[in-house]
Amino acid sequence: MCCDASDRNELFLVRPCFIVEVTSPSTASIDRREKRASYMTLESLREYAIVDQDRMRVELYRRDSGGWRGYMLDQAEDVVESSCLGLRLDLRQIYEGVELPPPGVAEPEPPEYTAAE
Numbered sequence: 225m226c227c228d229a230s231d232r233n234e235l236f237l238v239r240p241c242f243i244v245e246v247t248s249p250s251t252a253s254i255d256r257r258e259k260r261a262s263y264m265t266l267e268s269l270r271e272y273a274i275v276d277q278d279r280m281r282v283e284l285y286r287r288d289s290g291g292w293r294g295y296m297l298d299q300a301e302d303v304v305e306s307s308c309l310g311l312r313l314d315l316r317q318i319y320e321g322v323e324l325p326p327p328g329v330a331e332p333e334p335p336e337y338t339a340a341e
Contacts, residue, residue, distance in 0.1 A: 239268035241308035246275045260285070264292055270308045279324060280315050 243263050245255045255274055263272050264285070274283040281298040297304060300316040 240266065241268055242271045242273070242306050242311075243269060244273045244275060246277055248277055252276075256283075271306050273304060275318065277322075280319050282315060282318065 245251075245259060247255045260272065260274070263269055264287075270287050272285040276282070279298075280300065281296070282302075282304055284295045284297060284304055286293050286295070297315060300319075301314055303312060303314045304318065305312045
């Protein structure tokens, strides 16, 4: 998502302010390591969210004057707020209509994910 009206590339944004990745078991490691490291080098990027498809959980990263800060959101009332987009959604809204597996049935956590918590 971009706040720069002049960023009009047809296939991708050159100056995004907020990126959202939805993970699957096959992409989770890449999303949390390679993509996150690459995205965080983008000067325009202010917020980055990794949304888990198998459980109600969002990793939200925000850039402030001190660098990048990470937040783990996993309660239905937790709020994903994007200052660059003026967006505010709680996890209940984000996961509305999504059938999540019962607790304990989702894919196991990848090692790098449990290390990040």
